[in-house]
């Protein structure tokens with residue numbers, strides 16, 4: 001197999017990390033590169049492990065997304081009623097499996113296995129019951145809202161041949177910049193309009209959602225030749241009873257999104273030591289000045305700034321002998 005090449009690209013989440021902390025961005029997209037290889041240097045493997053951490057809320061969100069995607073895929077093959085009980089049973093199995101992976105530290109040999117920030121930087125074995133119950137309740141609540149939603153009834157009423165094959169990462173180009181996105185669900189309605197849906201398990205953040213939905217519109221135009229005036233994009237807020245928030249795809253929104261992508265990509269590339277080869281040097285990516293960001297940063301075990309700020313890296317790391325420089329005093 002040909003060697004993987006770290007190509008420059010842009011995504012909404014990449015921009016988010018760049019805006020929050022340049023150094024965390026470097027660790028995530030450059031420092032961790034190649035860390036999946038058991039023969040890579042220890043620091044690169046550490047950064048790759050940290051890059052794959054997820055918070056409990058991220059984990060809950062990904063389980064909700066997986067269960068919904070699997071359920072709709074199954075429905076397309078064999079239309080059977082979608083029930084809350086079935087969705088929740090599938091989620092329960094995933095929560096159990098993920099939790100077992102995390103406490104058994106399966107991520108030590110396979111870094112893509114579930115590794116939870118709160119456990120990793122905690123005691124590694126347990127969390128307060130109120131935290132785990134909150135996550136279980138959130139997943140159950142979101143799936144119940146999905147099963148009872150008008151959105152689900154609408155999309156099940158559409159012939160599945162009009163559903164788009166989605167929910168996998170894919171790319172499109174904006175002025176030669178490769179942009180990543182993963183549409184949650186899309187279908188063409190009887191009116192010929194392409195409906196793009198984004199399941200949300202958190203609160204609505206208008207600006208970020210607008211940018212994300214604009215990316216989906218670019219993607220739909222590129223991949224499915226959808227006319228931009230025949231695309232409807234919606235966020236579906238599952239925690240709020242599957243409330244639908246629709247955003248108009250206007251020429252102004254698309255122009256602003258395009259400018260945002262190009263400006264963001266330009267700022268990212270400006271920090272590279274060799275933009276043509278997408279090569280970066282750690283020292284060119286400054287620490288952020290937000291202690292709040294550092295306290296919840298996945299890279300706090302590896303980042304010297306976290307040690308300077310005496311950010312708590314947790315009991316597990318101290319027990320297993322993290323390098324002294326990284327220990328909280």
Ligand code: SF4
Pocket residue numbers: 021022023024286287288293294295297298299300303304305306
């Ligand atoms: S610990 Fe702070 S400075 Fe270091 S990478 Fe994380 S957010 Fe950035």
